[in-house]
Amino acid sequence: MRKALFLLIFTIVTISCTEPYALQTNTFEDAIVIEATITNELKKQEIKISRTFRLEENEPQIESNAAVYITDDLGNQYNFNEADGKYISEFEFQAMPNRQYQLFVNTSNGKRYSSTREVLTTVSNLTSIEATVKNKFGVNGVDITANSFDPTGTSKYYRYEYEETYRFTVPFWSPDTLLINKYVTPELPIYFITSTRSGPSKTCFKTDKSSEIILENTTGYTEDRVNNNSVRFISQENFIIADRYSILVKQYVQSLSAYTFYKTLKDLSASGSILTPSQPGFVSGNITAVDNKNEKVIGFFDVSSVSEKRLFFNFDDLFPGEDKPEYFIDCEVLEFDISLSCDDHWNALCGLKARMSQQTIILYEDFAPIYNMVIPPCGDCRTIGSNVAPAFWQ
Structure with a gap:
């Protein structure tokens, strides 16, 4: 989501532009950015809060010293503490079915933000993830796909993340x-x-997380079934699969409003150039400023059920007898x-x-x-x- 949010921030900065020009920050609108997803996993939940940043800056500024908490309709309050650039819940908890949750953020400068009340989505488990040798866009590689089925037909909207780990030798x-x-x-x-x-x-392990927005919906299908939805495609020449590779795929079931928000961000990031006559404008989520309804707030409070599966494979399993990819840099x-x-x-x-x-x-x-x-x-x-x-x- 971070990559898509950058493009959204870019849109805010360049919203008045109608023709391509040399990139520079002529105007800048400071806005809070809130990334909040809680799930039905029993764990310490995490929330990220930052500020928009100018084009010439490399990273967003973390919003520090905020009071962050979530409440439910039974009167429970879950407090979050700042640590390592995030806000982490004080205790482990999980989102429960049929319970309403609401996010509150009070910044150190006295501004208050709150979300709409959200409920946990239907639990729909991944049935499998598969790695298949394919040629996509003229490139040979490994296509990692996800499969799931909800017999109740109430899931429909899905978002995917992955965490890949590979073993390599210098x-x-x-x-x-x-x-x-x-x-x-x-x-x-x-x-x-x-x-x-x-x-x-000599031999180490490296883990990378996905940055793109990966979505699927089954509203146009006869049943709520995800079939071979591509989550990650890796070229046969990519050194990360030269030895042994593992991927953990997470499937989030989303509400229609959450899916729409992420879909808009995805479309924005795939639009090629934002400096066009057709400006996408500001994408609003379900978080607003309590004291100023006109203040722009970027982000979404998502309460999603999540399911995950892990897959392992060796290069020789999929490409027996073929030359392994070269190291990622010339030595x-x-x-x-x-x-x-x-x-x-x-x-x-x-x-x-x-x-x-x-x-x-x-x-x-x-x-x-x-x-x-x-x-x-x-x-x-x-x-x-x-x-x-x-x-x-x-």
């Missing part, structure tokens, strides 16, 4: 690390020493011959020491006085992932 790994010797003397001119690396650094091996003086060769003793001090290269091969070096992502997987396998890994 292409130029050494069990040793090269260190600068701090005790060089004329009698013992040893400029570098090697040492065994601390901890595994060049740099040779440093420290027998040459700085005046004789650009990557001699002084160059090696400088780049090691900047931590921009690490050891690959030791043929002292020649050292073959690579940039850290090519030789130490911990620079881009974790060497600890996730608890769910198998």
Whole structure:
């Protein structure tokens, strides 16, 4: 949702434009951005609150020191505390059927916001997720699809998120690390020493979350059944599937109003250019300012049932006998011959020491006085992932 919200913010900033022009912030409208989804999972629920930001800024500003809470129609109140750029519920709780929930946000500058009352949607479980080799848009790859069925026919509107984890191995790994010797003397001119690396650094794991809005609805079908809805397509050349890959797919059942809000954001993000004669305008959700009904508030308070399933596969399972994808960056091996003086060769003793001090290269091969070096992502997987396998890994 974050990506789509950026485009919505972009729309607010450029709302008066009718012709393409060089991107710049001529006008800026500050607005609060609230991302709030609670589910029927028993867990600490999370809410994100930030502010709109200018085009030249990289990230939104987190709205700090707000009082955030949710109430239900039985008089229960669920308080949220600020932590790590989010607001996390003080205790674990889950949305229950036939109960009404309402979100309240009071900012540190005295502004108050509240949502409409929302109820939990129908529980409809994922029946399966599948990985199938396909050619889409002229690209060979893996299409990961979701399937579900609601015999009551009351779900109809679905949103999907995924969290993918992959195992990978760096292409130029050494069990040793090269260190600068701090005790060089004329009698013992040893400029570098090697040492065994601390901890595994050849094979790691990395987890990424989806950023796009993935929707499906069954209103045009004879039954409330989702068949092979594409959640993630991965090119056969993408290195994230070169070894072992796992994906956790979450299916949210949404209300019509929630689906409409997300569908509008999705259409906005797919429109190509917002600087066109047809401006989509401001997309309103179900959250408003209590004291100023004309204030623009971006976001939606969603109460959704959720179901999830996880899938694993190896590259060889789907592409037996085929070449594995290349590493995600080109890795060049740099040779440093420290027998040459700085005046004789650009990557001699002084160059090696400088780049090691900047931590921009690490050891690959030791043929002292020649050292073959690579940039850290090519030789130490911990620079881009974790060497600890996730608890769910198998």
